[in-house]
Amino acid sequence: MISVEGLVKRFGAVVAVDGLSFTARPGMVTGFLGPNGAGKTTTLRSLLGLVRPTEGRALINGRAYAELERPAAVVGAALEATGFHPGRSARDHLRVTCMSANLPGERVDAVLEMTGLTEDADRRVGTYSLGMRQRLALATAVLGEPPVLILDEPANGLDPAGIHWLRAMLRHLADGGCTVLVSSHVLSEVEQIADHVVIIAHGRVVRDAPLAELVGEESELRVRVAEPIERTGRAEAAEQAEGLAMPEHAELAGAVEEAAALAGVLEAAGGTVRREADVLWVTGMDAADVGRAALEARIALSELVRERSGLEKVFLDLTMRELER
Numbered sequence: 001m002i003s004v005e006g007l008v009k010r011f012g013a014v015v016a017v018d019g020l021s022f023t024a025r026p027g028m029v030t031g032f033l034g035p036n037g038a039g040k041t042t043t044l045r046s047l048l049g050l051v052r053p054t055e056g057r058a059l060i061n062g063r064a065y066a067e068l069e070r071p072a073a074v075v076g077a078a079l080e081a082t083g084f085h086p087g088r089s090a091r092d093h094l095r096v097t098c099m100s101a102n103l104p105g106e107r108v109d110a111v112l113e114m115t116g117l118t119e120d121a122d123r124r125v126g127t128y129s130l131g132m133r134q135r136l137a138l139a140t141a142v143l144g145e146p147p148v149l150i151l152d153e154p155a156n157g158l159d160p161a162g163i164h165w166l167r168a169m170l171r172h173l174a175d176g177g178c179t180v181l182v183s184s185h186v187l188s189e190v191e192q193i194a195d196h197v198v199i200i201a202h203g204r205v206v207r208d209a210p211l212a213e214l215v216g217e218e219s220e221l222r223v224r225v226a227e228p229i230e231r232t233g234r235a236e237a238a239e240q241a242e243g244l245a246m247p248e249h250a251e252l253a254g255a256v257e258e259a260a261a262l263a264g265v266l267e268a269a270g271g272t273v274r275r276e277a278d279v280l281w282v283t284g285m286d287a288a289d290v291g292r293a294a295l296e297a298r299i300a301l302s303e304l305v306r307e308r309s310g311l312e313k314v315f316l317d318l319t320m321r322e323l324e325r
């Protein structure tokens, strides 16, 4: 369990974290999101005892990092995948870490296997790609089988297969009861990995909610109106043969007209409608009501789809709102 309580960190005049409170629970991957400079790294460093809070507390299992008896057995962290000795192999790096943390040597092979590094374990880390260094950072973090994991941008440098692998690994650890806190500013990654999301901006929480709630809200229905039957085929062919001018969307003229009519019907039924040619974007109504309204108005549809708003949109809305304050 991770609990951040009223955390404030000032670096001189810079307020990096400004009264932040949230918890990350066991059995869950918590995504920690925010734009550049929002205070994510400072918060993670406070949790790991690398930054002294100006006010408030950053606790792991109810204790400050400095008070943990065997920190390596309680919390694993991967902050930056740059701190490795370039002349050392991954295996040697893990062995040294094991010895200094008083962990059993068998863990080295286990974590190499877990992170897919076995084949490259005896190569010098200086020859590793960014993605391989990320894997080594994760291998180091899980060496002590800690119940709490803190990862700063772990997907950075991973290819799509690597992200897939990372997700599977974090899911497996969370399912085993681990508390996993993962920072990122790449939203699509968090959307794939996290169960719960804490979004911060300017060192303050702007949203703390389950992922499903965030991506599900403010979703829109996309409604595409079909060309009315009487316009398709002969009538259209005749118009074209006569060489009539083709205004914008002329090939959809009937559908565009019908879409305008349907927009009126849906607005009268309480929906909010945005229209683009033959497509309507509807909020405030469910799909069944839109379908029924179209049927009653004798307007044929070619599409009726609920589109998720996407974490990206929610994130941008929330952070822009915060930045405008």
Ligand SMILES: Nc1ncnc2c1ncn2[C@@H]1O[C@H](COP(=O)(O)OP(=O)(O)OP(=O)(O)O)[C@@H](O)[C@H]1O
Pocket: 011, 014, 015, 016, 017, 034, 035, 036, 037, 038, 039, 040, 041, 042, 043, 185
């Ligand atoms: N040691 C420091 N001295 C002075 N200012 C600092 C220090 N560390 C961080 N800051 C400032 O605190 C603010 C928050 O930085 P932080 O690195 O925590 O943000 P972040 O959310 O991790 O950003 P990014 O996504 O860019 O990594 C920034 O304005 C940064 O310049």
